[in-house]
Amino acid sequence: AQSVTQLDSQVPVFEEAPVELRCNYSSSVSVYLFWYVQYPNQGLQLLLKYLSGSTLVKSINGFEAEFNKSQTSFHLRKPSVHISDTAEYFCAVSRYSSASKIIFGSGTRLSIRP
Amino acid sequence: EAGVAQSPRYKIIEKRQSVAFWCNPISGHATLYWYQQILGQGPKLLIQFQNNGVVDDSQLPKDRFSAERLKGVDSTLKIQPAKLEDSAVYLCASSQNGATNEKLFFGSGTQLSVL
Numbered sequence: 001a002q003s004v005t006q007l008d009s010q011v012p013v014f015e016e017a018p019v020e021l022r023c024n025y026s027s028s029v030s031v032y033l034f035w036y037v038q039y040p041n042q043g044l045q046l047l048l049k050y051l052s053g054s055t056l057v058k059s060i061n062g063f064e065a066e067f068n069k070s071q072t073s074f075h076l077r078k079p080s081v082h083i084s085d086t087a088e089y090f091c092a093v094s095r096y097s098s099a100s101k102i103i104f105g106s107g108t109r110l111s112i113r114p
Numbered sequence: 115e116a117g118v119a120q121s122p123r124y125k126i127i128e129k130r131q132s133v134a135f136w137c138n139p140i141s142g143h144a145t146l147y148w149y150q151q152i153l154g155q156g157p158k159l160l161i162q163f164q165n166n167g168v169v170d171d172s173q174l175p176k177d178r179f180s181a182e183r184l185k186g187v188d189s190t191l192k193i194q195p196a197k198l199e200d201s202a203v204y205l206c207a208s209s210q211n212g213a214t215n216e217k218l219f220f221g222s223g224t225q226l227s228v229l
Contacts, residue, residue, distance in 0.1 A: 009154070032215045043118070043205070043220035044157070051215050090156055094214040101170055102214065104149075104156030 002027035004093045006105035013081055014113050021076040021108045023091030033074040034092040035065055050074065086112045118221035120206050126227045132194035135224045139208030146183055148191050149205040157205055163189065164212050201228045
């Protein structure tokens with residue numbers, strides 16, 4: 001079975017500073033990887049995903065994540081954060097199988113200080 | 115397009131009472147999911163429907179939880195009787211076909227407090 005670990009439950013950063021949210025997964029087979037974001041008082045929404053091909057994937061609002069197979073990681077980064085990025089971020093993994101389900105990490109709360 | 119609709123938004127009940135949550139997925143989405151999100155944890159899948167059939171209910175506490183998706187559209191999740199540890203946010207999500215590389219669309223959730 002696959003699993004996902006988000007090492008940081010909270011990450012406080014100053015506005016315009018860079019940020020990295022860490023995600024590690026375990027699986028004995030190939031996986032799909034996702035980052036979902038939950039803004040205050042809203043439902044979860046997909047931020048970006050890795051399915052295959054280029055290991056670097058990007059979102060429309062400046063976030064990017066790199067699939068690193070050797071380190072089994074899929075860390076989320078942004079070079080300069082804004083107040084509007086304040087949210088909880090969830091890493092998720094699923095396997096290349098019709099019987100697989102999507103497993104979510106415990107989430108990282110990103111708080112931006114002005 | 116309309117998103118995933120859930121109701122109620124909040125619910126407070128006493129232990130041993132029953133409660134029901136409703137979800138209407140995005141039109142045309144074959145797959146519907148119910149997740150439980152306990153404070154400080156990530157969403158945990160309770161049950162997955164493909165049209166009106168159950169695909170996965172391995173983590174559903176079947177002695178107290180039940181769910182149905184009549185006619186393959188909207189769905190109801192019920193808890194009877196509720197326990198204190200059922201306090202959580204119950205999330206409904208849908209996807210087009212249920213493939214594991216598909217994007218999930220989530221509702222805003224129902225926050226349940228069991229006193």
